[in-house]
Amino acid sequence: MDLPKDFTTKMQSLLQDEFPDFLQSYAREPAQGLRVNTLKITVDDFKRIDPFTLRKIPWAEEGFFYGGLERPGKHPFHDAGLYYIQEPSAMAVGEIVAPEPGEKILDLCAAPGGKTTHMAAKMNGEGLLVANEIHPARAKILSQNIERMGIRNAIVTNETPERLSNKFPGYFDRILVDAPCSGEGMFRKDPEARAEWSLEQVARCAIRQQDILEHAAKMLKAGGRLVYSTCTFSPEENEGVINSFIRSHPEFLIETADGYKGFSRGRKEWSGDTEADVEKTIRLWPHKLEGEGHFIAVLRKTDGEEITGRNITKPLKDKGILKDYYRFVKENLQMEPSGNFYLFGDHLYILPEEDISLKGLKVLRPGWHLGTLKKNRFEPSHALALSLTKKDAAFTWNLPAESAEMAAYLKGETLNGGEGKGWYLMLAQGYSIGWAKCANGLLKNHYPKGLRWKGM
CATH class of the missing domain: 3.40.50.150 (Vaccinia Virus protein VP39)
Incomplete structure (x- = not known):
């Protein structure tokens, strides 16, 4: 060398x-x-x-x-x-x-x-x-x-x-x-x-x-x-x-x-x-x-001034805006994420419950990203999927980690499976890895395009 x-x-x-x-x-x-x-x-x-x-x-x-x-x-x-x-x-x-x-x-x-x-x-x-x-x-x-x-x-x-x-x-x-x-x-x-x-x-x-x-x-x-x-x-x-x-x-x-x-x-x-x-x-x-x-x-x-009276980022007050989010939670989760809700554009986050203000800062991720408020629907984020366990989701689809089906999912392909309609938490040998949306016995892939496997 x-x-x-x-x-x-x-x-x-x-x-x-x-x-x-x-x-x-x-x-x-x-x-x-x-x-x-x-x-x-x-x-x-x-x-x-x-x-x-x-x-x-x-x-x-x-x-x-x-x-x-x-x-x-x-x-x-x-x-x-x-x-x-x-x-x-x-x-x-x-x-x-x-x-x-x-x-x-x-x-x-x-x-x-x-x-x-x-x-x-x-x-x-x-x-x-x-x-x-x-x-x-x-x-x-x-x-x-x-x-x-x-x-x-x-x-x-x-x-x-x-x-x-x-x-x-x-x-x-x-x-x-x-x-x-x-x-x-x-x-x-x-x-x-x-x-x-x-x-x-x-x-x-x-x-x-x-x-x-x-x-x-x-x-x-x-x-x-x-x-x-x-x-x-x-x-x-x-x-x-x-x-x-x-x-x-x-x-x-x-x-x-x-x-x-x-x-x-x-x-x-x-x-x-x-x-x-x-x-x-x-x-x-x-x-x-x-x-x-x-x-x-x-x-x-060992010594320093104690700072008090800090400005705090105000949480979302009008929960009516979140009706589509709450419908998603009721239909697809076994738990309800709790905390202070914030909207950044149409993206919904929960910020840690601390006395913090983000005003004037360049922020890429202001807390726990739950998903996006679309017109008349809520689309869960990849971050939400990866922060959940199999017990947290109403519907799950488990695949062996090294199976052909798992590789197909990570490549963005649609899979056969599921019942009825709903968001399925996809699991790699029991551990959350992303979302798929079920319709007519098909699991439509929602693994982020930028993360999908290529040529494997």
């Missing part, structure tokens, strides 16, 4: 005796991982239907290594949101953030959504999760992954950290800043990261990371927890950024991040400050564990 010369020179200077082992790690195949989505299935139940060769990832409660020749992204269970394919080292971040159900959580640099969906599973549908991504195309991918995993309590925004900090001062219980970085830890997996790397880019990233942290700090409650992570080895972007931030923010302190076998600690001598407390941070190295490079720091806000 061709590594940038300035990078190898720098790493040899930093690692010294460890450098040969570090360099040798680039000759090995990267580890592959998936994380079971406990919003839809327990780990034990997944292991009973698991079609792959899995090994436990020690530092991730729901994480598993899978074989290098296996393709879980091409399996119906992936489309059903039973797991998220995630780099093994990256799973350590969600474990360290450790959000609690009922809290207000912000993932400030969230795309493509691995850490967001990890935190959502730990929240178990309770509380508020704001997932932000500044780049529009990546924000769309983030929103799609939140939908696939059946997450009900997330709002997806496409904003700058500055605009969010003006909107939410002192608001969140926990914030994750998975900062844009020079990507050195991904060199083994990402040729583009190698091609774009330079010492100048490292310096630019460190400046941008400081700016993002400044805005994140404003949004954290007193007593709140801010987790900073990168996928780079560069001390300028890791120990250096954290030390600089702590020195200029006396209301923050560094807490000891949980470590596991193979994890290392941050290096004080790399921070540029002999008084720095950065040995409480952690580093994941590819020559010490099965995973790529990561850095994680936990910061606690």
Whole structure:
């Protein structure tokens, strides 16, 4: 593998005796991982239907290594949101953030959504999760992954950290800043990261990371927890950024991040400050564990202003507008989604019941998308299907995950089946994967066109 010369020179200077082992790690195949989505299935139940060769990832409660020749992204269970394919080292971040159900959580640099969906599973549908991504195309991918995993309590925004900090001062219980970085830890997996790397880019990233942290700090409650992570080895972007931030923010302190076998600690001598407390941070190295490079720091806000009197997005008052929705629920569901209803255009959502205002923000997904109000009818969304269980639907049609019928459904084909008329929740071996509408013994396919399998 061709590594940038300035990078190898720098790493040899930093690692010294460890450098040969570090360099040798680039000759090995990267580890592959998936994380079971406990919003839809327990780990034990997944292991009973698991079609792959899995090994436990020690530092991730729901994480598993899978074989290098296996393709879980091409399996119906992936489309059903039973797991998220995630780099093994990256799973350590969600474990360290450790959000609690009922809290207000912000993932400030969230795309493509691995850490967001990890935190959502730990929240178990309770509380508020704001997932932000500044780049529009990546924000769309983030929103799609939140939908696939059946997450009900997330709002997806496409904003700058500055605009969010003006909107939410002192608001969140926990914030994750998975900062844009020079990507050195991904060199083994990402040729583009190698091609774009330079010492100048490292310096630019460190400046941008400081700016993002400044805005994140404003949004954290007193007593709140801010987790900073990168996928780079560069001390300028890791120990250096954290030390600089702590020195200029006396209301923050560094807490000891949980470590596991193979994890290392941050290096004080790399921070540029002999008084720095950065040995409480952690580093994941590819020559010490099965995973790529990561850095994680936990910061606690010990003091800050309590913000009250916040504007709140007003819920829909005229429930008569929703008569077609209520008819759909009565005829097709065994449960009734509850909460504060909001209409965005003709799209119906339920927002988490929190004191939040979305006015003036670029919002891609303002909560749980139930469906669309059409003329004299309600059409349920794909997001609603993926957030339901088989017990929630009046009509279901179950298909073996690896059957020809399942493949046909995912390609958008009409299937024979069903009785009478109604919306059928389609199941992949018992787990929701989409809708079909029954008429005259046929299941008309409503799997989204943009997600349909092609040439398989």
